[in-house]
Amino acid sequence: MVSVRSVLKHYFIQEVSDLVRSILKKYNIKGGTFDQHFLIDAGYLDRIVAAAELSPQDTVLEIGAGIGNLTERLARRAKKVIAVELDPALVSVLHDRFDAAENIEIIAGDALKVDFPEFDKVVSNLPYSISSEITFKLLRHKFKLGVLMYQYEFAVRMVSPPGCKDYSRLTIDTCYFADASIVMKVPKGAFQPAPEVDSAVIKLIPRPAPFEVRDETFFLQFVAAVFSQRRKKLRNAILNTSSLLKIPDIKEIVSQLPEDFMNKRAEDLTPEELASVANMIFDLKSRNF
Incomplete structure (x- = not known):
């Protein structure tokens, strides 16, 4: 017997998927370049937003906003969303969708090069090719909480204990700046176009280093x-x-x-x-x- 919950989940997934397809078709966007893998599963989108514990006082930074399917959900709960996007075609999509929204600011540019305005939280489906660089750029800013999507193997390396094959420089550097934990694993089928690997969402809570460092x-x-x-x-x-x-x-x-x-x-x-x-x-x- 099929439950009402499963029927509704299928409906909302299909609704988001259809929206993504219609936007990609309208703007002739193929996807797959600039790490373009659009999250179309409504369940995962909602879980990411819930993990951010947003309040009406929060200013949220989103890196790699894409076509705005996460942006839209963040804007419903936050005071302001700062959406950064590199691809000019996707920047046009964001402007068409959100220029009338008073609490969404769109920044066109490379997230590694632009100066971030002040923000309280960062919630993003990150471009995977810049995962390490953008993470440590973020960790040098003051913010309360990060909810960030990475390739699954990268996420595992961020939280690995000593003695494991995934324990690495990334683990130590992350530990120095923040507490990190995996919130959820996201299968590749939740994206369009699907990436070659699964993903994971990491929760980052910046804090002072838990050990003394001279320099x-x-x-x-x-x-x-x-x-x-x-x-x-x-x-x-x-x-x-x-x-x-x-x-x-x-x-x-x-x-x-x-x-x-x-x-x-x-x-x-x-x-x-x-x-x-x-x-x-x-x-x-x-x-x-």
């Missing part, structure tokens, strides 16, 4: 260096990347670091432990210069 720039460089040699023990990873860390007397410094850290790989150390090693190197480096 943020050096810490992030250190993490990048040792994870570029992730299969080597930390001692060799540091020695092999001395040019990246700009430490000429690296052998002398490494000889003073704790053996229990030096004999482990970066992928087996917690973010706190990596910060501790980076702090020791930074202090020793500062004394020598």
